[in-house]
Amino acid sequence: MAREALSAIKREGLMGVIQRYDMNPSLSRCWVWILAFGIFVQVAGELFNNDGSRHAVQMYICLFAPSLVLLIWQRFALYLWGNISGLIFFSMLLWVFFHGVMHPGSQGGGGYWFKVSLLICLYVFSVATLVRRTSKFNFFLLFLVAIVAFFAWWTIYYQFGVLDRKFEYNAMRFADRFSELGWNGLADFKHPVVAGLYFGVFAVVIIYLFVGSNINVFQGFFLALAAVGTFGYVMLSFTRGAWFATLAGIILLLILFPNRRSRYLICLVGLSLLVAPFVFWNELQYEMLRGVSGRDTIWRSWFERLPEFWLFGAGAGASFNYVFDYDSGEYPVWHAHNFYFQLWYEYGVFGFALFLLLAASLLVKGWQCRTLPLARLGLALMVYALVAMITDIDSVFTRPSPWWVVVWVPVGILLGIRQPEKQKSDTGYATVAR
Incomplete structure (x- = not known):
């Protein structure tokens, strides 16, 4: 040889x-x-x-x-x-x-x-x-999303179901911002800002997979479930930089993918932005006062x-x-x-x-x-x-x-x-x- x-x-x-x-x-x-x-x-x-x-x-x-x-x-x-x-x-x-x-x-x-x-x-x-290798990279992203979404849901369950944290704005905003799973040092980012921005990346990736790839009903349900958990984690980290960055990345993605799914999500995002001030008016006032x-x-x-x-x-x-x-x-x-x-x-x-x-x-x-x-994904993440x-x-x-x-x-x-x-x-x- x-x-x-x-x-x-x-x-x-x-x-x-x-x-x-x-x-x-x-x-x-x-x-x-x-x-x-x-x-x-x-x-x-x-x-x-x-x-x-x-x-x-x-x-x-x-x-x-x-x-x-x-x-x-x-x-x-x-x-x-x-x-x-x-x-x-x-x-x-x-x-x-x-x-x-x-x-x-x-x-x-x-x-x-x-x-x-x-x-x-x-x-x-x-x-x-x-x-x-586009197809392999998309599969790789889907696999990563599954892992990250699992940890997001696990953190939500463990914090509120096991550690019995209060699901109240004052408690979560000042004492219980998400930054770790809370068990055996897993998913411990040491600081809510780091945790929020890490999970925010995958919130954008989930939207990319939903609007930018051919998926069946089962995959759509999985991505919807992953999105709820991941977005929930980002919100509960109370990292406003992650909130605005995630919103910017997602809006750009929805504009770059002009299809039926993206139009539905644009309507959903727009409706959420209109309703949020009425539902969370006191909380938004406080966030604005914090500057x-x-x-x-x-x-x-x-x-x-x-x-x-x-x-x-x-x-x-x-x-x-x-x-x-x-x-x-x-x-x-x-x-x-x-x-x-x-x-x-x-x-x-x-x-x-x-x-x-x-x-x-x-x-x-x-x-x-x-x-x-x-x-388009690269642009949104950038x-x-x-x-x-x-x-x-x-x-x-x-x-x-x-x-x-x-x-x-x-x-x-x-x-x-x-x-x-x-x-x-x-x-x-x-x-x-x-």
């Missing part, structure tokens, strides 16, 4: 042998499932794991190691990065790396920032590669300090420290409670501009490819992330976290989609648009 391989290399050259095996359908299908399992370990692992170090080991073995092998095998997937969005994405990661190495205010050494940049690259590459929960004072402090860091930032991973001075004591925070402000604070105007250019280029690409269902970043999300240039699901998944989807006229046969990874 080794002798045959050597003779094939002499005859066709190493790249020729790699390309021939790369086009092998059975081998390609094998890689698809390997990557799908690795992404599942990262995404669903946020629900199953109560040990961060164990989750990290699982991701290195199941996701990052196979992704690195495939990336090298694919000759570094130049077909994926050789476009405007891909070049901006790489430029942004290079800026993060060199900023982390050279800026005196950066937290962590060069090894840490190289690892973070590499892991983000491998994660986006994995999502983009899986997206190129942005003190974020305005943090943002004011950010503007006051802007001359100190506007050009090169305070350093990768630097904390934006602010202290609320209440009668009951001081309450410190460590980030700007606005991703765009925090990004500028850490990486300066160049890092901020590169991220905005990446988001803009991906939105343009998604719009150009909007005839593809997955492009809008979801961009809206959520206004009030929440502290940093995405870190080791794997739930924020990766919110931000890097839509980046991977939009990088992975191809113009319809450029799509080739789906028999292997070598048959891609050049």
